Amino acid sequence: MSVAPIGSKHNKQMWNARLRRFARWLSTPHVFLSLIMILVMFYMVIIPLYRMLMTTITVSDSDLRMLPDANIGDFTWYHWLRMLTSQISKIMTYEPLLHSITISIGATGLALIIGGLMAWLVVRTDVRGKGVINLLATVPYIMPSWTIAMAWKVLFKNAKSGGTPGLLEFITGNPTPDWLAYGPIPIIVSSGLHYYTFFFLFMAAALLSIDSSLEEAGELAGAGRWRIMRKITFPLIIPAIASGFIMTFSKTMGTFGGPNVLGVPVQYYTLSTMLRSNTTIGNYGDAFVLAIVLIMFAMVNVMINQKFVGTRKSFETIGGRGFMSKKTKLRDYKVLFSILIVIFQLIIAVLPLTLLTYSTFMLRTGDYSLSNLTTAHWIGEGVDFINSGEPGVLLNPKIYMGAWNSIRLALLTAFFTAFFGVILGYSIVKGRGTRLSKLVEQMAFIPYVIPGIAFGAIYISMFTKSVGPIPPLYGTFALLVVVSIADKIPYSSRTGVSAMLQVGRELEEAAAIAGASPWRRFKRIIFPLTSTGFVSGFLMTFITVMRELSLIILLVTPSTAVLASMTMRYIENGSEQQANAVIIILITLVLTGNFIIGRFRGGSLKKGLGM
Amino acid sequence: METPIIIRNLTKKFGDVVAVNNVSLTIESSTFLTLLGPSGCGKTTLLRCISGLEDPDDGEIIIGNKMVYSRQKGISLPPGQRDLGLVFQNYALWPHMNVYKNITFALEIQKLSKDEMDERVKSSLAEVQMEGYEDRYPREMSGGQQQRIALARMLAYRPKVFLMDEPLSNLDARLRMDMRTELKRLHHISGATTVYVTHDQVEALTMSTNIAVMKLGVIQQMDTPDKVYHFPANLFIADFIGNPKINLLPGRVLRQNMVDLGKFKIPVKTFNKSGDVVVGLRPEDITISDAPQENSAEFDAYSVLPSGAETTIIARQDRTELTIKEMGVSKIKMDQKIWINFNEDAINLYDKESGELIVG
Numbered sequence: 001m002s003v004a005p006i007g008s009k010h011n012k013q014m015w016n017a018r019l020r021r022f023a024r025w026l027s028t029p030h031v032f033l034s035l036i037m038i039l040v041m042f043y044m045v046i047i048p049l050y051r052m053l054m055t056t057i058t059v060s061d062s063d064l065r066m067l068p069d070a071n072i073g074d075f076t077w078y079h080w081l082r083m084l085t086s087q088i089s090k091i092m093t094y095e096p097l098l099h100s101i102t103i104s105i106g107a108t109g110l111a112l113i114i115g116g117l118m119a120w121l122v123v124r125t126d127v128r129g130k131g132v133i134n135l136l137a138t139v140p141y142i143m144p145s146w147t148i149a150m151a152w153k154v155l156f157k158n159a160k161s162g163g164t165p166g167l168l169e170f171i172t173g174n175p176t177p178d179w180l181a182y183g184p185i186p187i188i189v190s191s192g193l194h195y196y197t198f199f200f201l202f203m204a205a206a207l208l209s210i211d212s213s214l215e216e217a218g219e220l221a222g223a224g225r226w227r228i229m230r231k232i233t234f235p236l237i238i239p240a241i242a243s244g245f246i247m248t249f250s251k252t253m254g255t256f257g258g259p260n261v262l263g264v265p266v267q268y269y270t271l272s273t274m275l276r277s278n279t280t281i282g283n284y285g286d287a288f289v290l291a292i293v294l295i296m297f298a299m300v301n302v303m304i305n306q307k308f309v310g311t312r313k314s315f316e317t318i319g320g321r322g323f324m325s326k327k328t329k330l331r332d333y334k335v336l337f338s339i340l341i342v343i344f345q346l347i348i349a350v351l352p353l354t355l356l357t358y359s360t361f362m363l364r365t366g367d368y369s370l371s372n373l374t375t376a377h378w379i380g381e382g383v384d385f386i387n388s389g390e391p392g393v394l395l396n397p398k399i400y401m402g403a404w405n406s407i408r409l410a411l412l413t414a415f416f417t418a419f420f421g422v423i424l425g426y427s428i429v430k431g432r433g434t435r436l437s438k439l440v441e442q443m444a445f446i447p448y449v450i451p452g453i454a455f456g457a458i459y460i461s462m463f464t465k466s467v468g469p470i471p472p473l474y475g476t477f478a479l480l481v482v483v484s485i486a487d488k489i490p491y492s493s494r495t496g497v498s499a500m501l502q503v504g505r506e507l508e509e510a511a512a513i514a515g516a517s518p519w520r521r522f523k524r525i526i527f528p529l530t531s532t533g534f535v536s537g538f539l540m541t542f543i544t545v546m547r548e549l550s551l552i553i554l555l556v557t558p559s560t561a562v563l564a565s566m567t568m569r570y571i572e573n574g575s576e577q578q579a580n581a582v583i584i585i586l587i588t589l590v591l592t593g594n595f596i597i598g599r600f601r602g603g604s605l606k607k608g609l610g611m
Numbered sequence: 612m613e614t615p616i617i618i619r620n621l622t623k624k625f626g627d628v629v630a631v632n633n634v635s636l637t638i639e640s641s642t643f644l645t646l647l648g649p650s651g652c653g654k655t656t657l658l659r660c661i662s663g664l665e666d667p668d669d670g671e672i673i674i675g676n677k678m679v680y681s682r683q684k685g686i687s688l689p690p691g692q693r694d695l696g697l698v699f700q701n702y703a704l705w706p707h708m709n710v711y712k713n714i715t716f717a718l719e720i721q722k723l724s725k726d727e728m729d730e731r732v733k734s735s736l737a738e739v740q741m742e743g744y745e746d747r748y749p750r751e752m753s754g755g756q757q758q759r760i761a762l763a764r765m766l767a768y769r770p771k772v773f774l775m776d777e778p779l780s781n782l783d784a785r786l787r788m789d790m791r792t793e794l795k796r797l798h799h800i801s802g803a804t805t806v807y808v809t810h811d812q813v814e815a816l817t818m819s820t821n822i823a824v825m826k827l828g829v830i831q832q833m834d835t836p837d838k839v840y841h842f843p844a845n846l847f848i849a850d851f852i853g854n855p856k857i858n859l860l861p862g863r864v865l866r867q868n869m870v871d872l873g874k875f876k877i878p879v880k881t882f883n884k885s886g887d888v889v890v891g892l893r894p895e896d897i898t899i900s901d902a903p904q905e906n907s908a909e910f911d912a913y914s915v916l917p918s919g920a921e922t923t924i925i926a927r928q929d930r931t932e933l934t935i936k937e938m939g940v941s942k943i944k945m946d947q948k949i950w951i952n953f954n955e956d957a958i959n960l961y962d963k964e965s966g967e968l969i970v971g
Contacts, residue, residue: 013683020685024666433625506703509664514717514768515691524716528707 029518030430033423034440040420041443043470044486048458056080056288063285079285083293092286096274097293103187103259103270104252110192111248112241114344115199121337122200123207125328128338136345140197142590143349144547144564146257147583148190150571151352153261154359154580156181161266163574164366167355171368182266187258193348195251199244206240207233242305250298254451256550261571272453272550279554284460291457298449353587356580365576377577393581399566402582403589405477406546406562410593413484414541417492420485421537422530425496426522430505441493448490452550459483459555477560480552484545492537499533500526539597546590563589614675614694614771614804615640616661621670623656630656631667632828638821641802643795645815648825649851654808655776657825661806662697662774663690674772691720695772696765700780702757704749710736710760711745717768735767738797755786762797773798773805779814791817812852816840824848841893842959846966849891849959855923855934858892861963870960874928875908877953879960880970887963894936896957899924899943900950907950912943926951 025031059067059074067078083093121127122134157166158176169176179185210233218228259270269277271294278287330337359365363374374380375392382391393399424444431437447455459479473479503526511521527534549564556565563586570579616638623631630653638644646654659665661672663679666687672680674695679688690697704713711732718728736742739759749757758778765773778794779787795818798805809815815822816836823833824847832844843849849857862870862877864885869876872890879890900907910926910933917923922941926933926949935951943949960970 017685506699510703512690515720
């Protein structure tokens with residue numbers, strides 16, 4: 001191109017052409033959608049993070065008491081110094097951090113051992129009853145993560161710290177030891193038993209994808225079974241182990257329910273429960289420091305894992321292709337093993353529900369005899385000495401409001417998330433190889449490393465005032481929807497990408513050649529071909545949002561309370577029966593929703609998980 | 612209808628890789644042009660630039676009398692406004708629509724009436740001999756049938772230009788032969804300007820009216836199949852086209868009409884050149900006999916490979932190896948002495964340095 005003097009006619013033409021090229025680039029559907037998604041994610045993730053960070057280094061009106069010379073809005077290191085170096089930092093930050101790490105490592109390790117062993121048994125041996133085992137393995141997805149913790153409490157609490165005895169103490173007459181009743185061990189075991197499913201699904205898929213000829217080649221080379229396991233099988237499933245590790249570790253780091261039920265009563269605080277107690281007294285600057293510490297640890301965890309695995313494989317799905325694989329023969333033990341597995345699964349699925357259900361029929365807590373049974377907590381009219389006079393849960397308008405809020409939240413989030421999933425999948429897949437696509441993909445990954453309660457925390461500081469065109473949302477139901485959508489973006493983009501990858505790009509190109517507009521292409525070609533993924537993503541989000549607690553516990557108000565947050569409130573008020581009844585209602589609703597949504601177009605939980 | 616395609620200085624880069632490098636090309640109306648070359652030579656990218664599925668980085672494309680792309684003017688029409696149809700390698704039939712819906716998709720956009728659509732579906736299915744398949748879904752048909760439907764889908768909306776991206780490479784050998792026949796007929800009847808991409812030289816030679824051989828994003832030669840085969844413009848094309856491969860023998864120019872190939876010399880047509888050259892000789896332009904002839908060179912029959920209608924003989928003399936093609940079943944036995952003669956008119960001489968054709 002020749003260089004023309006500025007202002008000349010040729011120059012003007014050149015600029016016009018450049019402008020038109022830019023406009024064309026901008027109007028390319030995937031570019032346009034990518035830019036919109038970047039903007040959306042910027043609002044939903046980056047700005048809240050930034051504002052939270054600013055809150056920790058800005059003087060607020062509640063800080064004036066401690067900093068009499070400062071003005072509101074001044075820069076200050078006060079919160080950071082207080083949380084990280086002052087005398088109270090040990091109690092406020094370091095002990096909870098240590099507890100969080102202990103629990104995360106313990107629970108993740110337990111889940112890894114149980115899930116890995118079960119995956120190996122199901123995939124690589126001739127154990128019986130694989131269908132039943134697979135089905136039962138999805139049960140923890142349906143139950144709220146703290147269900148086992150609540151059941152644990154019914155079973156093992158002791159009169160010394162819990163006020164009333166648990167079932168074990170009631171039967172044996174001996175006080176249950178403290179270490180078994182509350183604190184780290186109960187939290188680790190109850191979380192590990194919940195999260196083992198992640199490992200089971202990840203590792204089962206990974207083991208399925210290993211071509212057994214790789215192992216047979218090792219066998220022919222003279223390697224023994226143990227060497228093959230160590231040198232061939234194990235390295236091949238490391239990405240799956242890493243995936244499960246990141247996911248479980250950051251989930252348990254940010255989890256609130258279990259530590260709140262089994263830790264707080266004995267002052268065993270984790271970062272998440274400490275964060276909550278700071279926000280409840282309006283101490284946001286300190287709380288946000290904890291949230292940032294939590295996020296940093298989750299990020300370090302992801303980084304270590306990625307370094308360890310070598311690539312970003314850890315986040316990629318391992319597609320289970322059905323290779324012929326040689327099954328290890330368990331001979332006489334195959335029935336025994338399947339019975340043991342099923343019993344184990346029933347214990348962690350059915351036993352908690354049975355205990356919880358039984359406890360809801362108890363008039364007084366701690367008395368497990370049949371004479372103490374009553375239906376008052378379900379359909380009682382409400383008397384002063386039961387739950388501050390609130391009627392039974394089935395007659396309680398608050399419960400109905402909570403249930404409606406839960407369903408509304410889950411449906412709205414599921415809809416928007418599935419919608420974003422399709423758009424993200426389209427933008428990322430169509431733009432493959434461009435920097436824009438990479439940026440979208442990376443931005444969509446960010447919420448993945450932010451633990452649930454910290455994500456909730458960053459939204460406290462956001463939307464208290466209006467930001468750009470968005471009105472102040474604090475205390476509204478809409479805020480719960482927004483934070484839930486943002487939290488699910490990594491999952492929805494993954495579902496969207498894998499659904500979109502199954503639609504060959506030629507299918508859309510053929511429609512473009514035929515003269516179809518982008519909208520018509522989406523409506524007639526892309527959407528119909530990805531709708532199964534859409535429904536699966538919808539179902540997955542519906543279930544996880546219904547039972548979500550950590551994410552929204554900091555953001556609910558009495559009028560926006562959902563069932564999950566109500567159980568916590570009842571527990572904190574000492575109304576154990578109501579809390580347990582609400583959990584039962586919640587699980588019933590999730591199962592119903594799962595059943596109804598699953599009817600549409602073959603969507604399934606497993607597909608939603610990207611398996 | 613007159614729809615030539617004019618391409619001027621077209622360039623397309625992917626990062627640092629120049630897929631199409633400053634290509635200028637005029638495709639006359641009603642031509643069947645094949646873009647031929649090894650994988651990664653830029654032929655598919657060039658086709659996709661013409662179709663509008665890929666936005667070039669520079670240059671101009673004119674289809675018929677319509678400017679469809681110009682960087683300078685900032686024009687780039689979307690694919691749907693370029694009056695062209697494209698047949699994909701993997702057919703790209705929409706799996707959730709039956710044949711009828713697949714075909715009428717474009718017709719709905721053109722807002723044809725129901726009767727017109729039925730008529731178009733019928734006639735286009737007849738053209739590809741797939742009458743009565745309206746209700747089938749893609750997965751209920753074989754690869755060959757799917758490709759015919761893909762073709763019918765393109766024919767139905769009557770584009771002025773046909774683009775085809777390796778349409779036969781997913782088919783088995785027999786079907787490929789059938790489809791070549793059909794495609795050539797189709798072009799013969801419709802007279803639509805056709806651009807066809809393939810790496811298969813047999814497809815290129817049998818079907819096209821013109822072949823453009825590409826390498827590293829540049830068109831090496833654009834000519835009729837006959838010219839491309841008999842007078843390859845450079846050593847790359849000579850080596851790429853022809854099966855069995857052309858014989859390329861290094862030699863030295865002795866005097867104006869004689870080339871020294873080491874152990875023997877061959878006469879060539881007069882030319883102005885001295886120094887190192889490469890002699891290109893097609894296997895079928897060498898004659899073979901079991902007794903010495905005038906000007907013949909002595910070789911050993913290293914291997915004899917009959918394949919029914921013809922026999923390929925690999926002959927050796929020290930380090931010189933020749934591939935020779937004889938029609939029918941050869942009498943030559945392995946390891947016997949043979950004498951060969953060259954068809955002087957068929958010899959192509961290439962400059963050793965540049966690889967360009969000196970005399971053809």
